[in-house]
Amino acid sequence: MATHRTKMLIIGSGPAGYSAAIYAARAMLEPIVVQGLQPGGQLTITTDVENYPGFRDVVQGPWLMEEMKAQAEHVGTRMMWDTIVSVDLENGPPYKAIGDSGDEYIGDTLVICTGAQAKWLGVPGEQELGGKGVSACATCDGFFYRGKKVAVIGGGNTAVEEALYLTNHSDNVTLIHRRDELRAEKILQDRLLKHPKISTLWNKTVKRFEAGEDGALHHLVLEDTVTGESSTLEVDGAFVAIGHAPATELFKGKLAMDDSGYLDVEPGTPKTALPGVFAAGDVTDHVYRQAVTAAGMGCMAALDGERFLATMEQATAEPETEAAE
Numbered sequence: 101m102a103t104h105r106t107k108m109l110i111i112g113s114g115p116a117g118y119s120a121a122i123y124a125a126r127a128m129l130e131p132i133v134v135q136g137l138q139p140g141g142q143l144t145i146t147t148d149v150e151n152y153p154g155f156r157d158v159v160q161g162p163w164l165m166e167e168m169k170a171q172a173e174h175v176g177t178r179m180m181w182d183t184i185v186s187v188d189l190e191n192g193p194p195y196k197a198i199g200d201s202g203d204e205y206i207g208d209t210l211v212i213c214t215g216a217q218a219k220w221l222g223v224p225g226e227q228e229l230g231g232k233g234v235s236a237c238a239t240c241d242g243f244f245y246r247g248k249k250v251a252v253i254g255g256g257n258t259a260v261e262e263a264l265y266l267t268n269h270s271d272n273v274t275l276i277h278r279r280d281e282l283r284a285e286k287i288l289q290d291r292l293l294k295h296p297k298i299s300t301l302w303n304k305t306v307k308r309f310e311a312g313e314d315g316a317l318h319h320l321v322l323e324d325t326v327t328g329e330s331s332t333l334e335v336d337g338a339f340v341a342i343g344h345a346p347a348t349e350l351f352k353g354k355l356a357m358d359d360s361g362y363l364d365v366e367p368g369t370p371k372t373a374l375p376g377v378f379a380a381g382d383v384t385d386h387v388y389r390q391a392v393t394a395a396g397m398g399c400m401a402a403l404d405g406e407r408f409l410a411t412m413e414q415a416t417a418e419p420e421t422e423a424a425e
């Protein structure tokens with residue numbers, strides 16, 4: 101078991117974690133990134149990424165994350181193959197974290213970038229057809245279904261927002277919900293129900309996603325929750341929109357979070373209520389949930405961490421100066 105010390109400990113290796121690392125390393129903070137079970141984060145489970153700035157052509161998610169990692173390492177980040185299993189935030193700074201390996205990590209500042217995972221239905225075909233018609237992000241993938249027929253599964257705000265967003269690309273959007281009324285806010289419901297490009301299928305659950313001969317999604321197999329009847333719906337794309345789960349289990353009772361588990365930060369900043377502890381990316385953002393916004397927040401966290409350390413250093417240096425005078 102080893103102890104690793106750093107000026108900036110970064111938990112998570114998605115766009116937020118790697119961006120924080122790039123800025124921290126270039127500020128000579130010798131950051132450590134603990135990568136977790138999904139090195140590279142959510143983009144490693146997708147294919148085409150067309151909205152990350154800097155690339156004229158479509159890039160592949162796993163490739164993009166490899167590049168970010170290489171860039172972070174190139175400027176001096178230490179990458180750890182480990183997953184944090186507990187944190188001690190009571191006695192810091194510095195803050196301590198313990199890895200699954202048994203190693204201890206001590207950071208003068210802590211940047212939490214543990215992200216979030218989309219909730220899935222868990223039915224046959226869903227994972228197999230991920231990136232081949234099945235998605236959990238209309239902002240990310242809607243563009244690929246221009247002029248095509250798409251479905252959105254869910255009944256909350258996210259589902260309604262995704263359906264409305266998809267009308268920018270498709271004239272034929274079907275919202276499928278397992279109940280006969282939506283949970284979404286009334287104003288969103290009104291917009292959805294009046295929208296000429298959106299139709300609704302009530303009391304239906306998706307039992308399976310099935311591919312056509314080309315290996316891409318061809319149709320959904322549905323079941324009526326009232327009659328039990330089976331039916332199919334042909335679509336080119338299906339967006340599962342039943343919510344996201346932020347990876348914040350570790351921080352329960354230690355950091356403030358909202359009812360859905362997203363970490364609370366001072367508005368417009370990545371600062372949590374604890375000095376020197378920052379949160380960046382999807383772990384604190386239930387609104388935008390994009391690689392570029394996560395990267396931006398990672399950058400902000402590193403810059404604020406650097407300022408925090410400078411203030412601490414100044415505070416400890418000042419009494420000495422006074423004594424010397």
Ligand SMILES: Cc1cc2nc3c(=O)[nH]c(=O)nc-3n(C[C@H](O)[C@H](O)[C@H](O)COP(=O)(O)OP(=O)(O)OC[C@H]3O[C@@H](n4cnc5c(N)ncnc54)[C@H](O)[C@@H]3O)c2cc1C
Binds near residue numbers: 139347382
């Ligand atoms: C299928 C799919 C397609 C997408 N397509 C796009 C797209 O085209 N464009 C776009 O901008 N966005 C897209 N997104 C959204 C984008 O991936 C996320 O917004 C972004 O990855 C969030 O970055 P993050 O750094 O906050 O967290 P994440 O990418 O979620 O990374 C979280 C990291 O935290 C680590 N972690 C978690 N718990 C621990 C722990 N206990 N210890 C150590 N590490 C831990 C994980 O291993 C992971 O490395 C897509 C998402 C999905 C799921």
